[in-house]
Amino acid sequence: MNLDYLRSFYVTVKSNSISRAAKQLHLTQPGLSMQIQNLEDEVGAKLLTRSNKGVKLTDEGKIVFEHATTMLSIQKNIKKSIKDLENTKKTLSIVACKSLGEYVLPCSLYTFKEIYTDVDVKLEVYNSSAVIKKILSHETNIGIITGSYVFESIATIPILSDNLILVGGPKTEFDNITINDMLNIPLILREEDSTNRLLLSDILTKHMININDLNTVLSFNSPESIKSAVSSGKGFAFLPNIVVKQDLRRGNLKKINIKDFNSKFSYYLAYRENYQFTGYEKIFKKFITSNKRCFCY
DSSP: OHHHHHHHHHHHHHHHHHHHHEEEEEEEEOOOOOOHHHHHHHSSSOEEETTEEEEOOOOOHHHHHHHHHHHHHHHHHHHHHHHHHHHHHHHEEEEEHHHHIIIIHHHHHHHHHHHTTEEEEEEEEEOOOOOOOHTTTSSOOOEESSOOOOOOOOOEEEEEEEEEEEOOEEEEESSOOOOTGGGGGOEEEOOTHHHHHHHHHHHHHHHTTOOOOOOEEESSSSSSHHHHHHHHSSEEEEHHHHHHHHHHHTTEEEEEEETTTOOOOEEEEEEEEEOOHHHHHHHHHHHTTTTTOOOOO
């Protein structure tokens, strides 16, 4: 059934006037009458009767009008859904861990936006564990996490290497310590369920140290809060190098070297296994794993 004819019929009934409907549809009155006649020929029944008072539906016309309302509504919804899908394809939604999301990823996204000007970029920042949950619950398709999570349904691609380094306030009097010395200094750590803390625990385990043996005086859920406390001389902290790089350069923090302490780790692009990237997701995946990514440092 021709939907244009059906729409002309529907508008004519709603307008109760051939002339008003023709004007609304940008048709001539003879042209509109011809479309209604063609629809009547299609269904094999007269649908309208005309009078000085307007148009009146026949019994057959009432049936066609009822279905026309449904069919035109479905067509409208189809067009809207396709348009919404097209808009979605032009929106890049990323959920990132705090270390990359707050410090180095913004420059990368700015560069990406400069290249692909017609895409809207949305960035949310959480702990890596929360990022994984959002990926698994289909709240997001692309995540960036600290460390490699082992999940059967999560795939990861390494994008950047880093180190956890020990930092103190600018007035710290020593530059080097041993692993045993580390057990005695007051430490400010990330919160219990944070990836940063789990990562530190794994690194310490490789050096035969239990994280519970550290002299932990405070726990914060924000790298910025930790840096503020450390720079004020309230303790020391293990933070990713990319988080403190600018603070070290400006002299707000001081790096403390630990002899024979290996604290390397990586950041990963994470997504659901077998997920098929669409639109700008595919382009971003290639971009963020290339040397064009332009992280802030």
